Amino acid sequence: xxxxxxxxxxxxxxxxxxxxxxxxxxxxxxxxxxxxxxxxxxxxxxxxxxxxxxxxxxxxxxxxxxxxxxxxxxxxxxxxxxxxxxxxxxxxxxxxxxxxxxxxxxxxxxxxxxxxxxxxxxxxx
Numbered sequence: 001x002x003x004x005x006x007x008x009x010x011x012x013x014x015x016x017x018x019x020x021x022x023x024x025x026x027x028x029x030x031x032x033x034x035x036x037x038x039x040x041x042x043x044x045x046x047x048x049x050x051x052x053x054x055x056x057x058x059x060x061x062x063x064x065x066x067x068x069x070x071x072x073x074x075x076x077x078x079x080x081x082x083x084x085x086x087x088x089x090x091x092x093x094x095x096x097x098x099x100x101x102x103x104x105x106x107x108x109x110x111x112x113x114x115x116x117x118x119x120x121x122x123x124x125x
Contacts, residue, residue, distance in 0.1 A: 003050045004029065005086050010115040012037070014093075025115070030044075033058050035077070041065070044077060054083045073099050079113055087117040 006027045007087050014021040014037060023037030035044040046060025062075045076098065081091030092110030 003056060003117075005049075006048065006056055006085060006089075009118055009119045011118050012113055012115045015112040022116075027058070033060050035060050035062075040075075044075075046077075051080070056081050056089075071100050073105065074087060081113070081115075088115065090114050 007029045009024060010021050012023040012025055012035075014023060016039070021037050021039050023035065025035040025085060027033055031047050033044070033046040033048050035046070040062055042062050042064070044060035044062040046058060047086055048056055048058035057078065057080045059076070059078050059104060063079070064073045064075065065072060066072050074097075075095045077093060077095045079091050079093035081089045084087045091113045092109075093111050093113050094107060095111075096107035097105045113120050
């Protein structure tokens with residue numbers, strides 16, 4: 001978690017088979033991640049780490065419920081990113097979907113993600 005450029009809030013754009021899905025992700029200085037996208041009902045919680053001078057990875061999980069509020073599974077998301085500038089990064093990611101019992105149902109990899117930093121540049125998160 002040595003790259004402080006990542007700390008803060010980012011506006012994300014996920015390429016979902018040609019459809020742009022907007023979202024936000026927050027990276028904390030102690031390695032925490034909070035993520036949301038318009039195509040999910042719940043937030044994702046996870047962790048991040050630096051993988052090189054201009055690269056990083058993060059993982060988070062989103063719990064899924066049906067309309068009655070019953071837990072129906074979870075998505076486990078992984079993204080590898082690289083800085084384009086101090087205020088922009090690009091990456092690729094994927095999600096694996098699991099039943100409440102932990103059985104893998106389906107998954108995909110290789111979705112493109114782009115992000116631009118927003119908010120106060122030196123906020124202590």
